Amino acid sequence: MTPAAPAANVTDADVAAIERLKHEYCYAIDDGRYGDWAGCFAPDGRFVMNDGTTFEGRDELEAFGRDVFDDAYAESAHTVTNARIDVDGDTATGRWYLALYHETADGETAVQQANYADEFERVDGEWRIAEANVTYGVRLPR
Template sequence: MDDLEAIKQLKYRYLRALDTKNWEVFEGTLTPDVTGDYGSSLKFTTRDELVGFMRESVGPAVITEHRVAHPEIDVEGDEATGRWYLQDRVIVPDFKFMLIGAAFYDDRYRRTDEGWRICGTGYDRTYEAKMSLDDVPSFALDVGPAIRID
């Protein structure tokens, strides 16, 4: 597999693990020294910090959907950068809340003995639309078996 395809699969695995709450797989996509920058109030300097935050804040009561497209990936030896267009949705039924948004991910990747890993990630939002599920009286939610709740 070439480097571009390996990096694409890594990003897709990162998002699948996040949305299915498979924290072991999610952790495995990141280097120990990964940095995360999701705006002024969400910054991380280690894998333990980033994974711990996601595990706590995106638990079983939070449904997420992350889709990326239009990758712009540049590989230089054992390092690479990537920019992705993100569309995401967050549903929190207990609070009758839904967010729909878009952003541009900026990632840094490093080739390791285990293959490519994310060593820096974050995004710049282009928009967020928030709504109360009370405003959508017909809203119903069924969660499939792919979501881990352990």
């Protein structure tokens, strides 16, 4: 089986900028820098979990980090792999596998697997996340 060729309009600079943005997203939430994490999103960006729970806009996103994520995990390390990024002008899509290494407040450690299916948009010349969709478990997003 021959792998699919990358889209003709994908540039190395755009792919690198989107990958860097996703890595900053991971570091910011793991470091507890929830304002910086929310800043990875477009002003009206959304974080959508596979149960339909949605956080929209930077204020809600920052509150999610502080009130939900921070309560769930004492420590965390997001690791994203297998990036597949397609760019179309000022919008893009990306898929990633996630291994979330974490420790709870009770001291329990685990690894949680998930998949991201993201949408990106260029805002004032910078790539931002328009929507991050996370599907927990080994199930693949459709």
